[in-house]
Each structure stands twice: as structure tokens, then as C-alpha cells.
Amino acid sequence: MMECVFDGSFNGLMTLVFDTWRLGDEVTAVIQETDAASLLPGRHFPTDDSKAARILTYIGSRLGEEFAFMVKAAFLSARAERFRAIVKTIHRACQMGPAALDLLEDDILCFLACHREVTREAHRFQGLLRFRELKDRSLLAVFAPRHHVLPLILPRFADRFPGEKLILYDEGRGIAGISEQGKITLARVAELSPQDSDGEQELEGLWRVFFDHLAIKERFNPDLQRQHVPKYTWKHLPEMRGKP
């Protein structure tokens, strides 16, 4: 029985993977240290970047780049059990190679579920993200994803709009991602006060005209619509604003 505490960073988690190497099954819980909970019982693992780098090199070369990507994606999940699942899965994969992912064990299934949910939501927001043009012609998108998908989708939008200045703002986490002239940066931003460019209202109007005319009323099926466009995304979609 051992509760492991780390600082919540990715390198911190990788350090923990490194340090608990030989403890294996004794690890029962992996918890993120918050300010209030710094007095948590359990063993603390201070972040060590060099240990984290060694683990990442090991994963990349022995378990494959795809596995390394899955670890990074699973880390972005909002599931409470994500840390434990990642630690356990890496330990298992170090024992028996990437085939560990085929085991029907709960920690590994949870790891796969984290990865699947994150990549799925990233794909969803590739479609459901909406930009609006600001006074300086840059494009701003505000959204509130469940998982921290911003680092995954920002490069894809940078590829799509290479000539634009893009700002993606995760309202719930207060993190903005900026892509400008091939450079990508993430920053904490408490509040935004954007000013739309002049034609923006009319353009949104045209989009709503298109959207509303497209539905076939004989096939009316709002449940199916909600399944694909869950309510938590409506606030930031011009075509859904003000709809019941």
C-alpha cells in the first residue's frame, strides 16, 4: 500500500514512474499535490527533469513513438484515475513491451479510455471550434473542453491557417494558445476583452441562415443532434446560441 504524491506536471509524473520502478504493485494511488493538500500523507516524489527525460527516451525507443504519444494524450484527460492508470500502464509495458496494451486489466483499459476520450474530444473540437475575426484581423476561438485538448489541436489549426494569427482560449482552464508565423505558445490568461471586426455580425447572420435552412423538418431529431453537439459546447457556437 503506497500513496504517491507529485506536483501535477508531466515531468513530475514521469519522475514518479522512474522512482517507483521497483515498487510495482505497491503503488495504490497517485495524487496531484495542490496547495491545500500539501500535507497529504503518502510519499512525495519531487520532480527531476533528468529522470523524466530518461523515461521518455526509454518509452520512445523501446515502446514506440505511438505509445509515447498515447501517454501524453492520456495525461491531458480530466479523469481522476488518469495518473494511476498511466503509471501502472508504463510499468506493465516496461515488463512486457507494448503488447501490454492488449491485456484486459482495469488500469490498462482506463489508460486506453483516457487516450480515447482525449483524442475523441480533440477531434470533436477540430470541428466545433469557431473563430471570429478581431479588429486587428487575428482570429479568436473561445471554448470550454472537458479535457485539456488545447495542446493537441493548436498545431492542427496552425497547419490549416498558416498565414493567420490564431488565439485559442480555453475558458474553463484560463489557458490561451497562440499561433503566429509558425510559432506556437501557451500562456495563462485570466480574462480576455476582444473587439470584433466590423463585418463579423453580418457574417454570423449568414452562417445562421445557412444552418437553419439546412435541416429537413420531416427528419427532425433533436436527440441525435445533441448526441453529436453536446450542450456544453453550445455556448460558443453561433448557430446554437439562444436555442432551447
Place this chain on the structure above:
Amino acid sequence: MDLEEKLGILTNAAKYDVSCASSGASRKGAKGGVGNAAASGICHSWTSDGRCVSLLKLLYTNACMYDCSYCVNRRSNDVPRASFTPQEVAGLTMAFYRRNMIEGLFLSSAVAISADRTMERLIRVAEILRNREHFGGYIHMKVIPGASRRLVERLGYLADRVSVNIEFPTDQELSLMAPDKTPEGIRSNMLSVRDRKLELLPSLFRGSRPPAFVPAGQSTQMILGAGNSDDREVLNKAESLYQMMGMKRVYYSAYVPVNLPLEEAIRVRTPLLREHRVYQADWLMRFYGFQAREILGERRFLDQKVDPKAAWAVDNFHLFPLDVNTAPREMLLRVPGLGPRAVQRILQARRLAAISYDSLAKTGAVMKRARHFITAQGRRPHLLTDDPGRVYRALAGEDKDAFRQLSFLDTV
């Protein structure tokens, strides 16, 4: 007429075309350009009928010379008419694309003056987008039935996907419902695309890179329930289109009686369940290795109560149960409740260790359905019925437990 009004009319006129996919083409964003294409396709919204919005789906014009009985835009209908200019369509596409509202453009048109004249307008739009705006997003263009080969080929070098709608599974039905279209014209349009793609294949193998020609392939659409054809004719036609024309997708659209007076139209039910079953059968042909004649067996129409895979499994009950630890992939794919993902996981997991009956649910199998057709390590729930009639009722949701009566002589 202002742009907003035109947009309303020409969206309304385009909405019955069901293909919306933006998949099949993959392109990186280019410097100095706008846009890329993702192989998997991306949906940007869903309308209140639950259909995905991926492309800006418009008619270039709805002023039609033809008088097809099923179509809302036919010549004899009294509906408001409008036409875009190429600049207007290109401008809307770029403005919506930049705000990530769409994945690209889907442009169709009524036949104005002649098939070729209409095609030239569509090509003009694609040229503005690709050459002037350097647009790298997705373009799906309709081929106007009967357009000349030369124009179809020109369009193919600009668009990711082209499609010409076959509308009905038999030539007779098409001639009846759409007297101005000819089956030969539609076939020759499909052949122009198929043949040019085949001509370009050898140079791909030689390692040179010819300019992309319809990289996402061609698709088509059939209307269900407007004429008299049955599912057998529909599925046989679809199968031959996949095999002979190299079709990427065949879409099916439950007929909405747009041209009946309202009091009659409300009595005609849009055959949504039939459409759903036909799509399921289409999936079985494309991803599960089924042939059209297997799916239908002796039927003319697909079973309405259970999906076609379940219907097939009950018809062929003597082939089951399968042992998940030894059955080949092709057979596992035919088990109701097992999809490609569950099958993949079973194949991977059983390489490491034999799969127990209790761990099957973890593979993603829907055990409520699959349990009638599989065993694991020789085991399955003891009292499960082995009467195909009851299995059918269980799959149709009419028989809740599907356990056989416990008998005196059973050893539990």
C-alpha cells in the same frame, strides 16, 4: 435580391442531397495558402435533424430545365428561384472556412440552359477557389448528368470528390421519374472519372506524382421509397457500383414527398427505418465482408425488426456458437454485438492468453447480443436458449431474458 435571401433559397434547394462527407483526401496546409484536408473528414456542426454539417452545401442555381417528379426544383414547381455568381460562392466559402464553420464546399446545381453550360459555372467556382484564393480545403462538386467527358475531367483536377446521382436502382425507374435524364449519360459520367483515375495509376507506381485527380474518389446517391424498387435491387446496384465503378460511397436518402400537396404528403411516411436498414447493409458490404445476396437471403426487403447482421446470424444459426479463442476473424465479424474494434481486441488479447467468458465484455463486445452466438473456453451461460426463434425475438427486444425453461433433468 440580397445575398442572405439567395443563401436561404439555394441552401433550402440543396438540402435533400445527403452526401456530406469531407473524408478521403489528405493535404497539408501550404505556405501562402489557406486550408488543408484531413483523411478522416471533420464534421463542424449538426442540424436539428441530426445530420452532420461538414461542407457548405449549396445549389449554384435552382432554375431548372428538367422536370423530375421527385425533385423540389423541377421546372413545373412554383418556388422562388435564385442564382449565385461564382464570386459569391467563392467568397462565402472562404469567409466560413476561415472561421472553422466548414471543411469546404459542396456545390451542386439545377440544369440551367444545358448540362455543359452548368458544368462550366461550377468549374469557374472551383478555379477561383484553387487558383486565386489558394484554397486547400475540401471541394465536392456535382457532375451534371450528361455533361461532356472533357468537362468532367477538368473538374476532377480541381475537386477532391465528384459525384453524379444515380437516383434509382433500375434504368426503367429513372426514365419514369426523371424523363430528361438518361441512364447512359449518368453511366458515362461515372466511367469518365473511373477511367481517368485508372489511367493515372501506372504513373503512381513509377514513382512520379501526377496532379491529383478526384483524390477522394466518387460517390453517388439513391432515393428510397419514391418508386417501386425493393431493397434487393438497391443493394445489388450498390454492390455493383462499389465493384465495377470503384465508387467510394453510395448514399441513400429516404424520400420526402416534396411535390405532393400537404394533405397528401402528411399521409406518406418518410421511410427512415428502411433507410437505416439499407445503410446497415451497406456497412456490412464495405466493412464486414458480406455480399448483397447473403444479406438478403430469400427476402426482397430487409428485416425491419432486427438489423441485417442479426437477421443473417439467425438465418444461419447452425454456424454458431463460435469459440472466441479459435474462430477466424471473418467469422467473428459476423457475430451480432461484435464490431471491428471488439474483434481486433479479441484477436490481440487471445495471442497473450485465452479469453474467459467473463472478460469478453471488456473487449467492447455487446454481450446482450453476442451471448447467443459465442462461447469462450467452452463456456457460456448455462440456461441460454438455443431456439433461433427465441433468439430472434430477444434481438428484436421482444423477449427479455431468452433463457430456456429450467428442466428437472438439468444438472446445474
